[in-house]
Amino acid sequence: MIVIMGHGAPREQLDAVVERVRAVGLQAHLIEGEERTIVGVVGTPLPPSLQENLEILPGVVEVVRVSTKFKLTGWDFHPTKTIITINPKDAPAGTPPVVIGGEQIVLMAGPCSVESEEQLLTSARAVKAAGATLLRGGAYKPRTSPYEFRGLGERGLQILAQAREETGLAIITEVMTPADVELVGRYTDVFQIGARNSQNYLLLEEVGKAGKPVMLKRGLSMLIEEWILAAEYVMAQGNPDVMLCERGIRTYETATRNTLDVSAVPVVQKLSHLPVLIDPSHAAGKRAFVGALSLAGIAAGADGLMIEAHPSPDHALSDGAQSLSLSEFAELTPRIAAVAAAVGKSLPI
Amino acid sequence: MIVIMGHGAPREQLDAVVERVRAVGLQAHLIEGEERTIVGVVGTPLPPSLQENLEILPGVVEVVRVSTKFKLTGWDFHPTKTIITINPKDAPAGTPPVVIGGEQIVLMAGPCSVESEEQLLTSARAVKAAGATLLRGGAYKPRTSPYEFRGLGERGLQILAQAREETGLAIITEVMTPADVELVGRYTDVFQIGARNSQNYLLLEEVGKAGKPVMLKRGLSMLIEEWILAAEYVMAQGNPDVMLCERGIRTYETATRNTLDVSAVPVVQKLSHLPVLIDPSHAAGKRAFVGALSLAGIAAGADGLMIEAHPSPDHALSDGAQSLSLSEFAELTPRIAAVAAAVGKSLPI
């Protein structure tokens, strides 16, 4: 930690900083420049509130953190990339595991919400045929207004499990509250934490304890640093199988529902060993742009994509505007495979 | 609802829109302009997903919603301003009720976190003496990193209740998860929903059922419309006592921790009958700016302020950098009272 003193800060202000640093058992090193003096703080551990406490001492202009905030999620103490292996529960014999974070990219696809057995099974068969290995579908839906469709609940989970039994696709579905983790965990292969719950820390800890892979969507206005710290919450409970999913951030631009921050892919890869995926559907909010964003995500190095596809988007109960039809999805996957090949990856066959 | 067709959209695309509208029992009125044709949709109720379903029909450029999304929170069906009256539980005999939304502004003050009996009681006495009528203090703290101080839990709630018994101040404290609502409700007078939980809909519904006033902080990147819809979740459970609290939004500017959107005060007042407050402490993130933002909020018409004040900010376990000292708070309140008077309001005595 480095403390930067204001121009002309008097000696006693400097002394107060040094004293405060020493009071918590750390050392203070002074560097006196022509314009400013700085104090280097050396030693461990740093009390979590020390930065704030120093910032408000008289004469202090700024306190800069030097050490990393990432323990379990960062490269410093985990120098190899995380690879997550999923064995879909109750899948037909011979179903291969789904591997995320390796040389193959994964496609997660399916409707926004589970609406009926027929809707989901039709979707599952089609997205599998087109190259997906995970099936998405919401049984519990967070909605901005209380008067909108909020999902089928456990019945939706049962339909998902039925689709898995038939197709062998692994299941990913959202859990919205700690009390539901046990129930959702009885069905799903991967817990999805949605953007609105990205800093619901008690939920993060609960899925951290549940012993299944977790996918963390990025919050609408979450810094990449905060997003990785959210993953730290899950990992701190002993769960190493966390992946991140960029789904667009909120900016001033309104031509798209959100702004896909495609740079998040290389930034996450620099800061963390966790796999990172792209959700072009929520980012775009309009299906006309989903294809271009899918290809951009893979070209940028993402480990996979989560794409909304629905048998009849114009009758969907939620997110119809951003869903591909099943045939549009089938036309897109060869293009994804081509870009994947161009960056040295492949789709599982 | 209005459907805008693209320039030169052929007749069959227009027909498909009209047909879809009629299929759900509504009427379609056409207006053919020189450049574009629009379709006015008339009738009720509008199926919630109709807008999205129309948006993706071929030839449709845009669908504009005409009717309001606000039922319980809007002025249309509730033409008088909401006034919330709080009788602090177990307060000394003769303690007057706290009224929010009337001609008097309210001050909520206290430390970010409850750290100890001494810290909280000292704070409570001081903020009361300076003009506050509600005591804030977190017993459960959401923190960006799992390695930071996260509150005293129920012990914190007990200390808050103790301060209320002594001072008569009403209590406001945060609840983070549905499972805690019952416990927190046993102590608090007002539930606070924090910015990170502003779209935690199950939590909103749970406090909606709990029969006590609720203060909803605005999420970091929440549209004002979404914020009011979050209040709609609480009110839809039968709880009319909801107030909103602007605490800064996330923008590109880094000179302050967040950007106080002071315009939110008149905007909310135009859209909703609910009281609206300002939290200058979280908005600024630096105590040097808290005074100016407090005065700005009151001048803009806010119904009150929530301000962090701590006996010793430079030793605080959380948010020290943005906390006023108790004497700074005492110096600020007469200035707040002066601005309140200038806009025709007052502080309770």
Next chain:
Amino acid sequence: MIVIMGHGAPREQLDAVVERVRAVGLQAHLIEGEERTIVGVVGTPLPPSLQENLEILPGVVEVVRVSTKFKLTGWDFHPTKTIITINPKDAPAGTPPVVIGGEQIVLMAGPCSVESEEQLLTSARAVKAAGATLLRGGAYKPRTSPYEFRGLGERGLQILAQAREETGLAIITEVMTPADVELVGRYTDVFQIGARNSQNYLLLEEVGKAGKPVMLKRGLSMLIEEWILAAEYVMAQGNPDVMLCERGIRTYETATRNTLDVSAVPVVQKLSHLPVLIDPSHAAGKRAFVGALSLAGIAAGADGLMIEAHPSPDHALSDGAQSLSLSEFAELTPRIAAVAAAVGKSLPI
């Protein structure tokens, strides 16, 4: 300047940093912590590109600037607040000077565009009667689309001068390009640099040479630091009379045209000695909110306000939606005066 090395950066990377620092005649001080090593750079002058050049050396995680970027605009070398005195050119005998930055706040008011002699003179008389001391009015208008009204040009300047001769109000009007500075300067008392030209550096230098006060509007996505550096461009040409005007920044919120960053007032006051004003009209974009934002700005400590007022807003050729009528302006100024008094200031009489 401080260079932060990555965890485990090898000796030769550290040596390369030290060598690069010494190569430009500066000294390097090492502080070796448990997790990281930092290098303090001491000496002057710092070559402007040194920071970037160090940032890309192998092993370097971050480079933090310690010294201030503000020379003429900052407090370090100019410890008293700037007060700007304007003597309106060709004003009636006995017209008092307009003083900006002192104990009195100033009101600048008038229409968005100068549209006709009658429109401007009517406005001038009314805003003067209501307490304004500067008259605003655009003769050259930047417009998002090339097909919109773009101002009367020099004829507009002549009408402004005519209004000044009659009323004694000082004039402020926008100049959009370096080639126009001479012409506009023949008429105006204060040059206005608009938000879209806030980083038009050649224009900033040209008005810096013109020897008249300059008001710099903040760009839509300008950091406060960049805004003050824009003022540095003007001052570096020998012009000390610069004032800043916050007019709303662009954020994700769409309920207002822009988001008024009222915190900019205390932040600027902490970083710079220059006066700072608020333009509530462009910030709100809707006249219903102009009053609340005016009061908030004064309460936050602004040195003045720039408000759009028009004899007939619903017939204005530009910005009608955000203009007050002249009677609305007259009703607002006593409320502004009341808040000014509450914060220890006054309106000139």
Next chain:
Amino acid sequence: MIVIMGHGAPREQLDAVVERVRAVGLQAHLIEGEERTIVGVVGTPLPPSLQENLEILPGVVEVVRVSTKFKLTGWDFHPTKTIITINPKDAPAGTPPVVIGGEQIVLMAGPCSVESEEQLLTSARAVKAAGATLLRGGAYKPRTSPYEFRGLGERGLQILAQAREETGLAIITEVMTPADVELVGRYTDVFQIGARNSQNYLLLEEVGKAGKPVMLKRGLSMLIEEWILAAEYVMAQGNPDVMLCERGIRTYETATRNTLDVSAVPVVQKLSHLPVLIDPSHAAGKRAFVGALSLAGIAAGADGLMIEAHPSPDHALSDGAQSLSLSEFAELTPRIAAVAAAVGKSLPI
């Protein structure tokens, strides 16, 4: 244009709207819904200020524009994609033209600033060998602080021309002010308008008259709609050869210098027939991310890339942190070519 009236707006407010519409020679069609009444405005031309003037009439909730704002830049009246052909001036005999907007993607590369003959010629030879067909290099540099390096001016232009004569690369360089257009136009093949000048309308018109291709960078907080309208300024002067360049927008995220809005590629392609390019260097601000963003841009469908490359980035006078070295650029281009092939395009040989 559609006017939406408030719930329960009385008859006389509706009449006032209708009257105002008719007063400018247009027709008003009413649709009376259960909750609200709307007024469809039919006829042409729409007076530019009509929308604002209607918005402030009593009882009006919202006015929605129906017709497109894009005349020359939109698809409605120009149904084929724009292809720009550049014949580098004074290039060696046999130099093929550079074509932008066709099946081949173009690479523009070179240093941020022209610093010396040796630096630029070394760069030019290397980027040509690696596949670039345009050479970038700034002779006039906009800088945030007045104390930074601002370019070599005309000497820089001469060096660019010299590099073109030797290599046959077309030249693209920035022009900052209308007065420089004639001079810069004597040397350059393509005018670059920088992000800070993206709404400098007089400059846009001046390059519109100059008869050479223009590349418009997107402003830091420019809506895509505003960006296309800026192109409309250039085209309205008779210049059809305009291309757009996305270079990152300003958001709350600080891990990258700006946030690349890769969605801008398909959005622009939907709204306009103009070519669109990506500048990954300014978007990322750090060279570690330039490769990933280059590939993402091509995969999303961009017509080309502008990349900063410098013989010795750690000695660059500007933007060193985001510049690739010449060998890094040479390693990147085959990867770009591979992704281009995957999306059905190619690099010129």
